Amino acid sequence: MGRFEYAPAPESRAIVDIKSSYGLFINGAFTEATDGKPFKTVSPASEEVLAEVSEAGPADVDRAVKAARKAYEKVWGPMAGRDRAKYLYRIARLIQERSRELAVLESLDNGKPIRESRDVDLPLVAAHFFYYAGWADKLEYAGAGVDPKPLGVAAQVIPWNFPLMMLAWKIAPALAAGNTVVLKPAETTPLTALAFAEICQQADLPPGVVNIITGAGRTGQALVEHEGVDKVAFTGSTAVGRAIAKSIAGTDKKVTLELGGKAANIVFEDAPIDQTIEGIVNGIFFNQGHVCCAGSRLLVQESVYDEVLARLKRRMGSLRVGDPLDKNTDIGAINSAEQLARIRELSQVGEDEGSERWSPECELPTQGYWFPPTVFTGVSQAHRIAREEIFGPVLSVLTFRTPAEAVEKANNTPFGLSAGVWTEKGSRILWMASQLRAGVVWANTFNRFDPTSPFGGYKESGYGREGGRHGLEAYLAH
Amino acid sequence: MYNRKQAARNPIRLGRVTTTDTGVDSLADVTSSEDRLRRFLLGLPGVDQVGAEARAAALSTRSIKTTAKAYALDLAIQMIDLTTLEGSDTPGKVRALCAKAKRPDPADPTAPQVAAVCVYPDLVATAKFELRGTGINVASVATAFPSGRSSLAIKQQDTRDAVAAGADEVDMVIDRGAFLSGRYGLVFDEIAAIREAAGDTHLKVILETGELVTYDNVRRASWLAMLAGADFIKTSTGKVSPAATLPVTLVMLEAVRDYHEATGLHIGVKPAGGIRTAKDAIKYLVTVNETAGPDWLDPELFRFGASSLLNDLLMQRTKLATGHYPGPDYFTLD
Numbered sequence: 001m002g003r004f005e006y007a008p009a010p011e012s013r014a015i016v017d018i019k020s021s022y023g024l025f026i027n028g029a030f031t032e033a034t035d036g037k038p039f040k041t042v043s044p045a046s047e048e049v050l051a052e053v054s055e056a057g058p059a060d061v062d063r064a065v066k067a068a069r070k071a072y073e074k075v076w077g078p079m080a081g082r083d084r085a086k087y088l089y090r091i092a093r094l095i096q097e098r099s100r101e102l103a104v105l106e107s108l109d110n111g112k113p114i115r116e117s118r119d120v121d122l123p124l125v126a127a128h129f130f131y132y133a134g135w136a137d138k139l140e141y142a143g144a145g146v147d148p149k150p151l152g153v154a155a156q157v158i159p160w161n162f163p164l165m166m167l168a169w170k171i172a173p174a175l176a177a178g179n180t181v182v183l184k185p186a187e188t189t190p191l192t193a194l195a196f197a198e199i200c201q202q203a204d205l206p207p208g209v210v211n212i213i214t215g216a217g218r219t220g221q222a223l224v225e226h227e228g229v230d231k232v233a234f235t236g237s238t239a240v241g242r243a244i245a246k247s248i249a250g251t252d253k254k255v256t257l258e259l260g261g262k263a264a265n266i267v268f269e270d271a272p273i274d275q276t277i278e279g280i281v282n283g284i285f286f287n288q289g290h291v292c293c294a295g296s297r298l299l300v301q302e303s304v305y306d307e308v309l310a311r312l313k314r315r316m317g318s319l320r321v322g323d324p325l326d327k328n329t330d331i332g333a334i335n336s337a338e339q340l341a342r343i344r345e346l347s348q349v350g351e352d353e354g355s356e357r358w359s360p361e362c363e364l365p366t367q368g369y370w371f372p373p374t375v376f377t378g379v380s381q382a383h384r385i386a387r388e389e390i391f392g393p394v395l396s397v398l399t400f401r402t403p404a405e406a407v408e409k410a411n412n413t414p415f416g417l418s419a420g421v422w423t424e425k426g427s428r429i430l431w432m433a434s435q436l437r438a439g440v441v442w443a444n445t446f447n448r449f450d451p452t453s454p455f456g457g458y459k460e461s462g463y464g465r466e467g468g469r470h471g472l473e474a475y476l477a478h
Numbered sequence: 479m480y481n482r483k484q485a486a487r488n489p490i491r492l493g494r495v496t497t498t499d500t501g502v503d504s505l506a507d508v509t510s511s512e513d514r515l516r517r518f519l520l521g522l523p524g525v526d527q528v529g530a531e532a533r534a535a536a537l538s539t540r541s542i543k544t545t546a547k548a549y550a551l552d553l554a555i556q557m558i559d560l561t562t563l564e565g566s567d568t569p570g571k572v573r574a575l576c577a578k579a580k581r582p583d584p585a586d587p588t589a590p591q592v593a594a595v596c597v598y599p600d601l602v603a604t605a606k607f608e609l610r611g612t613g614i615n616v617a618s619v620a621t622a623f624p625s626g627r628s629s630l631a632i633k634q635q636d637t638r639d640a641v642a643a644g645a646d647e648v649d650m651v652i653d654r655g656a657f658l659s660g661r662y663g664l665v666f667d668e669i670a671a672i673r674e675a676a677g678d679t680h681l682k683v684i685l686e687t688g689e690l691v692t693y694d695n696v697r698r699a700s701w702l703a704m705l706a707g708a709d710f711i712k713t714s715t716g717k718v719s720p721a722a723t724l725p726v727t728l729v730m731l732e733a734v735r736d737y738h739e740a741t742g743l744h745i746g747v748k749p750a751g752g753i754r755t756a757k758d759a760i761k762y763l764v765t766v767n768e769t770a771g772p773d774w775l776d777p778e779l780f781r782f783g784a785s786s787l788l789n790d791l792l793m794q795r796t797k798l799a800t801g802h803y804p805g806p807d808y809f810t811l812d
Contacts, residue, residue, distance in 0.1 A: 004549060004767045004775055009541035115539060274732050275529025318768050327541035424524040444526050 006320075009327045011114045015101045018108075018191065021052040024060055024214065025197035027067035028207025034059045036215060041190055044111035045324050045333040045368045053190050056213035058222045061182070064211040065228040068153040068180040071208030076180050077150055081137035088133035088175060090203040095126045098199065102192055106164055107324040109191040111333030111369070112287050114325050124449055125168040128467075131451035132172035135472055139177060142469050148476040150178030151254060152230030157220045157244075158193075159236045160186035160335050161290040161391075167193055169466045170233050171210060172451075177475035179231065180209045184223055186236075187216040188336045221247070229253060231475065235292070238389075238415075238460050256464025256474045258292065258456060260389040261417030263438065264410035265295030265446060268403075269304045271422035272444065277311045280395070283420060283446035285319060285331055285373050289393040290339070292461075293418035295446050297386055299406055302399045309377065309397065316373050317360040331393060334369040343371050343392035350376045350385040355396070381412055389415070403428065407435040416458030420446045439465070505741060509705050512663030519662055519702060525693035525729055534725040540764045544798075547760070551795045552590055554759040554787075555582060557777045559617055559748065561596040561785050562812070563624075563716065569604045572597055574812045576608035583792045584810060586799075592788065593777040594647060598623070599640040606644035617647035617682070621672055624686075624715035626651040630668055637675040647680040648672070649712060652699065654689045662702055669706035682710035682748055682781075687726045688718040696726055700733035710746035716783060721751025724761060731769040744773065750783025756794040759787060785812075 021038065023030040035057030040049045056064070076084065095102065102125075103117040112121075139148050154174045158166035163185055174181050185193035197212045213219060217240070224232045225247050234244050235258040248255055265283045267276055283295025300308050324332035334340040351357050355376040364370040371392055379386050379396040386396045400406040410419055419438040421429050429443040439456045442448060449455070454470035456462060464474050508518040542550055560579045562571060576595055583589035594615035595605050605616045618640035622628035628636075633650070640648055650672045656664040673681055683703035687696050703711050711730055714721040727749045734745045747770070753759055759782060766774045774780050789809045797803050 003772055004553075004763065005546060006540065006542060007544040007546040009543045119539065271523070272526035272529060273523040274729075275526040275533070278529060278533050327539070424526075444529060445532075 006328045008323075010323065011104055011107075011325045011327055013104060013108070013325065016104045016108065018051050018105070022054060022190070022194050022214070024054050024056050024064070025194065025200075025210075025212040026060070026064045027071075027211065028201065028205070030197070033057065034063075036060065036219070039187065039216070041109060041188060043108050043368070044188075044335050045365070047368055050109060051191060053194075053214045055215040056184075056219045056222075060213060061219065061222040061226055062228075064182045064213050065153060065155075065223070065226045067208035068182050068211055069228055071206055072150070072152055072180040075206045076175070076209045077152075077178055079178070081139060081178070084175060084178065085133045085136035087203055087205050088129055088136060088172065091199060091205070092126050092129035092133060094199045094202055095122070095129060098195075099123075099126065102164060102195060104325065105195055106192050107332070109189050110160065110163055111324050111335050113329040113332040114327055115329065116287060121162060121165050124451070125164050128165075128168040128172045128451045132176035132472075135173075135469075136176040139472065139476065142472045142476065144473050144476040145478045148177075148478065151475060151477055152179060153228060154179045154181045154231040154233060154475065155223045155226065155229040156181055156183040156233045157224065157236065158183065158185055160189040161287060161292070163189040164192040164196065166235055167196055169235075169471075173466070173471045174233075174475045175209065177472055179475050182211045182213060182223060182229075184213050184215060184220050187214070190214045224248065231255070233464075233474065234258070241462060254474070256456075256466070257462035258464070258466060259417075259460060259462040260415055261292045261294065261457065261461050262297055262387065262389055262413045262415045263293055263295050263418040263420065264297045264299050264413075264436075265420040266299045266400075266406050266410060266422065266432070267301060267304070267308055268421075268423040268425070268428065269301045270424050271304070272424060273307070273311065275444065276308070276422045277315050279420065279422060279444070279446045280312055281315055281319070284395040285393050286447050288331055288334055288371070290335060290391055291447060293440060293447065294391075295418075295420050296390060296395060297410075298395055298397045299400050299409055300397060301406075302401055305399050312375065313358065313360070316375065319360065319362070319373055321362050321370070321372060322365060331373060334371050334392065337369055339391065340369040340371060343390055343394060346385055346388060346390045347374060347394055350379070350383065350394075350396070353383045353385070355379045355383060355385060381409060387413065403432065407432065411435075411437045414460040417456075417461035418442065505705060509666065515666060515702075515705070516660070516662050519698040522697055522701060525697055527693055530693050530729060531725045534728045534765065537728070537765045537768060538724065538761045540761075542760050542764065548795075548798055550760045550763050551756060551791050551798065553775060554756070554763060554782065555791050555795075556590045556593060557781050558592040558788055559594045559596045559750070559781050559783050560592045560788060561716070561750070561783050563596070563598060563619060567598060567601055569601065571812070572601045572604045573608050576605055578788070578810055578812050579609065579614050580612050582788055583796070585808065586796065589792060589795060593781055596649065596783065599636060599643060599645070602640055602643035602645045615646035615680075616644060617649055618643070618645035619649045619651075619715075621650040623649070623651055624717040626653050627655075630671060633668070634671060634675040637672050641676055641679050645679060647682060648676045649682040649684055651684045651686060651715060652703065654686050657690065657695070657699060657702075666702055666706045669703055669708065673707035680709050681707065682712045682746075683708035684712045684715055684750075686715055686718055687713045687722075688720045693725065693729050696729045697733055700730050701737070704733070704737050704745050708745060710748050710781070712748040712750055712783065714749075714751045714783075716751035722749030722753055722783075724765060727762060728765055728769060731766060731774070734774070735770045744779055746779040746781065747774070748781040748783055753782055753784050754786050754790065756787075756790045759791060
């Protein structure tokens, strides 16, 4: 009968209007950078230059923080919660209205499949603004004292893996609580944050409440170290998180850090097998594995190891790697050449240390940054690929014999962001959740997010919580 | 109890299956006593409802365009069991349906024929006569369809009647009451007895998943039917709501895939009832492709029990070829 070959089904780029260059969004308007050199942002799927973006130097950072301070003192801080809520609801609705455009832009700049930016990222972004809009006039019921106050100006630095979603996680609670923000998106994925700046204009948000400055590490450092900042919120690598913690030590600044992870995804012999395989795939290959809470360590009970591996490999064979804008793509491009090099390096280390590497046959595009879905078997706790965050589509498989051993192995990591448990036994799920040292424990699912649910880590995965009522506390003075 | 080896007496029913003796032997053990069968079915891995429905929803987002769509539409037409199962059916109605089966689109002779016409046993002879020489099969429901509430003797006679009248395929119903009360051996023996009565006629076993309700039950009933000698497992009679759903079909496709892995035998799957649009049919084909695999993209192994679906497939087919939708009046009622 012939094969069922899916014809290309690309989402149209025409809906997105990318400017050739962008300034910095300070005090409600796009302005030229006064110091710092412009840099280019490329599409990781094709290496095509999408736009030129300004680098904010120390003087620009200072302008942005002062604008935020002024807006905090004159407008946003004194504003009634119900009025702040109106702006947040308006932003949420604008995001929904422009979600198709924003999804395409996100996939272009980040390399993630349009299926994910359309069905996961954008709905969650809007949901986050809607959720925190609802809190803005109910802060006294948030469990942060009878009359909680905002902190002031928040410096927010976000990563490239979920550019717009991380922006929403940072900006929505900050604004709901009455803070103003200066946000720096990652240098490889600034475009949706700049589109969000336009949405702030569209929503008539008072100038200075949200400021978006672009740049790389230097800009971020200048921002978090600026003395006009009251609160620092960072999501990214543990190394940078540590540097931020040091730099603000001894100051009055409050800080929340959401850092790396090396989550254990634990499969018991009585797991619902077909859904477990989907969960393993979703745990590590969602967003090319560029997920801090990715289930990158698969712990399988030895009694079902062969079956799980065989089924996992079969399923990996049906993953579709390619053009992020094709609606049938499951795995898109690696975000940058730098990240690709790191994934390659650690995968090589895995082979050198004696683990067995396997990938399904798949043709990778010649242009752009690509890495096939990969699984390593014969991995032990001592191997680097079982300890270090790879942040790519690479799964390390380990085995265990008893629940206690699963817990020991899962917790035997400097990280503690998330974990997954797969079993049909409810009592075991509850016991495991109480034993695992991880901020999020998923039961019979993985990588599910909701604005009402707090998210954050143990140990080197950071501190503070984002999302839910807990996420407000990070932006309120007790 | 019935032995799977007997059912495997003629394992090459589809001309493509290969039997691995070890697989069939080990599963024959499973059916050697009611106790073993029960333990085997209850020992099958569970199905997580949320996960199964999420997987089906994800498969539904596949975007099938241009050449892929043309392929899928024609394949779906060839997989249809064009069905009429009403108390008001008459020879005239069945003759009209047969004409439609032979030439689905009067305006376009390139439109393929459907796989089969599905009727009640008393109308098999009429359909058989109308479809002679066309290669289109006549399928007959049997075994006190749709409730299955009758004695085994009557169900067997119902089956023999259908076969004697010339049915190429028999669609039987399982005893859902027995299944839900845990009498798996009874269900098994009944399917096996109908298998005997049907002879070499293609046997489709209707699970009526809308009455089994849970996906765990769907998986168990699928295995039970396959072990007892089904050529096809079918979701529904079409008389109970919900009829076919994508997650239920997904679970059944996983079952036939796993059964094939264990035995080398290919068992078909037939969702029936409630599939009315080409868009829905394509979602099912995507699910077949990415679950059981390309082997099942064949009318020998996958069917749609449907009636109104055909016209939407034809309409989309014309749209794809000409760029515009003809009105519904350009397609025949039956």
